[in-house]
Amino acid sequence: MARKKITVDHKLEYLAILDEHGKIDDGLDPKLDDNTLLEMHRLMLTTRLLDDRLLAMQRQGKIGTYAPIRGQEAVQIATAMTLTPDDWMLQSFREPGVCYYRGWPIHTIMQFWGGYEEGCTVPEGINDTPICVPVASQFPHVTGVAWAMKIKGKETVALGYIGDGATSEGDFHEALTFAGVYDVPAVFVIVNNQWAISHPREMQTRAATLAQKAGGYGIDGIQVDGNDPLAIYVATTEAVAKARAGGGPTLIEAVTYRLIMHTTADDPKKYRDEADVKVWEKRDPLIRFDQYLRDKGLLDDERDAAMRDEIKKIIKEGVTQYEANRDVDPRDCFKYLYEDVPEELKQQAAEFDAALQREGVTIGH
Numbered sequence: 001m002a003r004k005k006i007t008v009d010h011k012l013e014y015l016a017i018l019d020e021h022g023k024i025d026d027g028l029d030p031k032l033d034d035n036t037l038l039e040m041h042r043l044m045l046t047t048r049l050l051d052d053r054l055l056a057m058q059r060q061g062k063i064g065t066y067a068p069i070r071g072q073e074a075v076q077i078a079t080a081m082t083l084t085p086d087d088w089m090l091q092s093f094r095e096p097g098v099c100y101y102r103g104w105p106i107h108t109i110m111q112f113w114g115g116y117e118e119g120c121t122v123p124e125g126i127n128d129t130p131i132c133v134p135v136a137s138q139f140p141h142v143t144g145v146a147w148a149m150k151i152k153g154k155e156t157v158a159l160g161y162i163g164d165g166a167t168s169e170g171d172f173h174e175a176l177t178f179a180g181v182y183d184v185p186a187v188f189v190i191v192n193n194q195w196a197i198s199h200p201r202e203m204q205t206r207a208a209t210l211a212q213k214a215g216g217y218g219i220d221g222i223q224v225d226g227n228d229p230l231a232i233y234v235a236t237t238e239a240v241a242k243a244r245a246g247g248g249p250t251l252i253e254a255v256t257y258r259l260i261m262h263t264t265a266d267d268p269k270k271y272r273d274e275a276d277v278k279v280w281e282k283r284d285p286l287i288r289f290d291q292y293l294r295d296k297g298l299l300d301d302e303r304d305a306a307m308r309d310e311i312k313k314i315i316k317e318g319v320t321q322y323e324a325n326r327d328v329d330p331r332d333c334f335k336y337l338y339e340d341v342p343e344e345l346k347q348q349a350a351e352f353d354a355a356l357q358r359e360g361v362t363i364g365h
């Protein structure tokens with residue numbers, strides 16, 4: 001018989017490198033070369049401007065509901081930049097910056113939010129899974145893909161993204177349980193934007209951090225400042241290298257903040273304090289990284305303006321391609337659910353056809 005304290009062997013760290021004013025802790029400086037730093041900035045800026053554009057397109061009725069990512073650009077870009085094209089990326093529904101970095105055409109991202117089937121297809125040659133709306137359901141796939149890579153003897157890593165709210169789902173638990181047991185080459189990134197629609201982080205779990213959950217699965221966990229691209233880059237680089245070398249999975253909690261609405265279908269003013277938003281606006285990852293690059297002499301107004309112009313051109317081209325490919329048959333919605341279409345649905349399709357004829361609507365193809 002015994003009653004004693006048990007010491008568990010579990011590594012949990014916290015990492016922040018850039019402070020809120022873009023100043024760096026020299027002892028932790030990863031000393032990335034100038035090109036990598038500028039590329040990081042360009043990609044974060046592209047993510048911001050693409051997000052702005054998607055939001056505007058929703059307001060203009062050009063796409064349907066959209067889940068904006070303002071404030072979360074650092075998590076997306078600084079994690080994605082640590083992957084090779086052969087690695088696997090398994091996303092939720094809030095990773096347009098990651099998709100862009102991985103080579104998804106901008107118009108394909110727009111097609112998803114526009115409700116077009118083509119937006120659900122991963123472009124040829126990219127090792128990603130499609131945008132995933134059923135919360136947390138991508139996480140067992142992260143473990144599965146990583147496990148497959150291990151069985152095949154490949155030095156390929158699977159990295160997946162999940163929200164804070166989604167860590168309450170069974171899928172999260174199952175994915176991490178099996179990832180630990182089979183010691184798979186996976187990196188699990190929790191994008192803790194502190195809200196699950198109108199539910200604040202405190203109502204999702206009593207645990208002090210989400211990273212500490214790693215201990216329950218016997219894997220390493222780290223919490224990072226999710227608005228600091230350098231800290232995220234360092235933590236993810238280490239986790240990816242460890243996974244690639246056969247060292248098993250890591251859980252990364254990136255603490256960030258959703259600066260605007262959950263999706264274009266809700267109004268955050270109804271459930272959260274605007275004063276909190278103001279605090280987090282000052283911690284905007286783009287502002288602090290911009291300051292860091294200016295202090296280093298890598299960025300100035302002229303260079304910034306040129307970069308913005310170049311990005312806007314790329315996004316505009318994406319919109320043009322999206323708009324040129326909107327000629328779809330609305331009757332397609334009757335086609336894919338059943339192999340043998342039930343009588344009731346056939347009747348609805350016929351009624352719809354009749355309505356189109358009555359209204360004189362001609363379909364492009």
Ligand SMILES: Cc1ncc(C[n+]2csc(CCOP(=O)(O)OP(=O)(O)O)c2C)c(N)n1
Nearest residue numbers: 094133134135163164165166193195196197
């Ligand atoms: C299985 C499932 N349940 C509920 C929903 C509705 N839903 C969409 S997003 C969301 C909250 C997700 O919060 P979080 O995991 O923190 O991700 P975030 O939206 O903040 O990126 C919910 C409940 C869903 N899409 N899937």
Ligand SMILES: [Mg+2]
Nearest residue numbers: 163164195196
């Ligand atoms: Mg969230």
